[in-house]
Amino acid sequence: MKTVLAVASAGGHWIQLLRLKPAFEGAKLHFMTTNQDLSKDVAETLYVVTDANIWEKLKLIKMFMQVAWVVIKLRPDIVITTGAAPGFAAILFGKLFGAKTIWLDSIANAEELSNSGKKAKKIADVWLTQWEHLAGEKGPSFKGKVL
């Protein structure tokens, strides 16, 4: 059975991640987010890390360490994320520890990819946008939307 770590920060990213649930059927699934209360949405284990963005360096470092710890502990086969910063950290450490990594950029980014989305390009094995017109040979692929 494949181990999947599915990651999203609280809010819109998390709600988009939940809309992917049927794709994880048959896998050993773990979730990661930034708010403990969101355990209401999932029956699986939920790992909670500090919420941080690129403007908050100290929090960011703490969050990266928390994410690294979970990835080392779980050794997932697949890491998938809808963003934002914790998802980036998860695919970074996922890649480092041999997981296949999937970045699905938020549907909110209809005109250009998010900042973390652009950074994810170098790391993610599968780099997806939810907008067909943003896909391209050197850009992300389009395989569908959460809505």
Place this chain on the structure above:
Amino acid sequence: MIFITVGTQLPFDRLVKELDGFYENTKETVFAQIGPSKLSLKNCEYTGFISPIKAEELFRDASLIIAHAGMGTILTALKYRKPILIVPRKASLGEHRNEHQLATANWVRELPGVIVADDEKAAVNLLSNPQLLINEGSIPEFAEDRLLNFISKMIKDN
């Protein structure tokens, strides 16, 4: 009950202030989640932040949601089949880091129950015509099948 929500990251005082003025003398209960803002409101019950559990309750009980153009808020309103009136934040006014909410506002107007107002004045104009603010449609619970199948195959083939 009317539920106003602007997310947790940034204030959206331009919208909140206008709505508080609009709801003077209303008989309706209006609850506003205003984010990290210093505003004090006269006509709405309000708070900066609410737990996800409380938020879900408010979405469920509301007859109308008024919000910024955040995807989480829009998807949640649609999940509970509630009409949602959105006003996009503008990065040009310092309300967000980039203009993605304008982009969102441009395409979500095609969704059932989503009404877009370009700014706070347009929003209160729309609120004066409540018959416009209905949601008779619904959205599927999960992502498009082609996306689910692609991800599921990625996991199995790994």
